[in-house]
Amino acid sequence: xxxxxxxxxxxxxxxxxxxxxxxxxxxxxxxxxxxxxxxxxxxxxxxxxxxxxxxxxxxxxxxxxxxxxxxxxxxxxxxxxxxxxxxxxxxxxxxxxxxxxxxxxxxxxxxxxxxxxxxxxxxxxxxxxxxxxxxxxxxxxxxxxxxxxxxxxxxxxxxxxxxxxxxxxxxxxxxxxxxxxxxxxxxxxxxxxxxxxxxxxxxxxxxxxxxxxxxxxxxxxxxxxxxxxxxxxxxxxxxxxxxxxxxxxxxxxxxxxxxxxxxxxxxxxxxxxxxxxxxxxxxxxxxxxxx
Numbered sequence: 001x002x003x004x005x006x007x008x009x010x011x012x013x014x015x016x017x018x019x020x021x022x023x024x025x026x027x028x029x030x031x032x033x034x035x036x037x038x039x040x041x042x043x044x045x046x047x048x049x050x051x052x053x054x055x056x057x058x059x060x061x062x063x064x065x066x067x068x069x070x071x072x073x074x075x076x077x078x079x080x081x082x083x084x085x086x087x088x089x090x091x092x093x094x095x096x097x098x099x100x101x102x103x104x105x106x107x108x109x110x111x112x113x114x115x116x117x118x119x120x121x122x123x124x125x126x127x128x129x130x131x132x133x134x135x136x137x138x139x140x141x142x143x144x145x146x147x148x149x150x151x152x153x154x155x156x157x158x159x160x161x162x163x164x165x166x167x168x169x170x171x172x173x174x175x176x177x178x179x180x181x182x183x184x185x186x187x188x189x190x191x192x193x194x195x196x197x198x199x200x201x202x203x204x205x206x207x208x209x210x211x212x213x214x215x216x217x218x219x220x221x222x223x224x225x226x227x228x229x230x231x232x233x234x235x236x237x238x239x240x241x242x243x244x245x246x247x248x249x250x251x252x253x254x255x256x257x258x259x260x261x262x263x264x265x266x267x268x269x270x271x272x273x274x275x276x277x278x279x280x281x282x283x284x285x286x287x288x289x290x291x
Contacts, residue, residue: 001117002031002061004054006082007038007070007095014095015047017106018070021093022049024113033059038070057082064088066116066268073101073188077244080128080265081141089123091116091268098282100187103273112270120271126184126200127224128261129243137241137248143261144243146185150232150256151177151210151240153249158213159234165226173217177210177240180228180258184265187279195219200275205260228258 003025010018018038025032026049036055042048054060060082067083067090069076076092083090092102093109104112115121131142152159161173181190183198186206191197195208196219205226208219222228232239232252241250250256269275280286 001028001065002033002063003066003068004033004035004060004064004082005038005068005070006035006075006079008075008078010038010041010070010095012045014070014106015042015045017093017095017109018042019047019049021068021070021109021113022051024110026051028113028117030117031061033061057084062086066091068093069102071095071102072097073099074245076101077145080143080145080244081246083265084141085263087263087266089266089268091121091270100278100282101184101267103278104270115270115272116268122269122271124200124267124269124275125264126267127182127203128263128265129180129182129205130259130261131241131243132257132259133250133254135254137250137254138243138246141246142243144185144246145182145265146188146244147179147181147190147242148258149177149179149189149210149240149242150230150250151242152234153236153238153240157235158211159232159239162231162233163207164229164231165222167227167229170220171217173209173212174214175209175212175217178230179206179208179210181206181208182224187282190219193219196221197279205258224260226259230256230258232256 032051033054034051036053039053070093079090093104094102128143163170179190183200183202186198190208193208205224
């Protein structure tokens with residue numbers, strides 16, 4: 001079994017959990033590659049383990065079986081740019097905080113490895129959104145697992161966003177921004193702006209305004225096979241566009257088109273974990289015993 005392990009940065013108190021993860025895979029004779037900055041952090045802390053490293057796409061084995069992330073949901077979202085369209089399943093170990101996608105607790109890394117090796121897991125296909133612009137914004141990784149967002153760049157007045165669905169004007173939003181979220185991203189930026197929670201298998205997208213000026217403007221759920229287009233106007237000429245955690249500047253003369261990405265993201269879900277169980281746990285549903 002060939003596995004790559006990726007992370008952004010780790011606190012010192014998380015090093016031991018990572019060591020246990022590496023040892024569990026090595027004991028099972030797995031072929032590992034560890035992200036270079038993480039390997040260097042372990043080495044600096046005097047906890048070096050002899051494991052091959054990777055720092056670029058070219059270093060990854062084309063026959064990789066799993067891509068494991070250690071961190072929070074933001075770290076797992078980075079995996080979108082690493083696995084791309086290679087069909088590599090991704091497992092998230094939650095070294096972060098909330099963790100809707102990274103559902104495996106650090107204390108359960110050995111158990112998680114055992115389940116992975118025994119095939120006690122399912123692979124969920126998670127839809128993504130793809131961005132189309134004439135300027136080729138975000139290059140070859142012009143897709144996102146959680147959401148695409150447009151936002152004003154500074155503390156200036158709100159912006160105007162014209163939203164079109166299949167070529168027809170749906171609404172002109174006067175707001176700080178707009179979010180187009182996938183079902184996976186419905187528990188991200190969108191939910192903090194008042195958007196609905198959508199189950200992952202639902203073939204829809206949700207358009208959620210950010211701090212809209214009109215109180216009668218609400219999130220809209222649309223079929224994910226629809227073609228969306230946006231035109232942005234404002235006092236300034238520069239705005240922000242983002243795909244998950246990646247951002248770029250855009251100008252008002254650019255036309256933005258959003259559609260469902262042609263390939264899905266493959267998320268590993270261990271056998272004792274479900275999306276609804278994760279929602280109940282993370283959102284504290286059922287804590288009030290009167291319900």
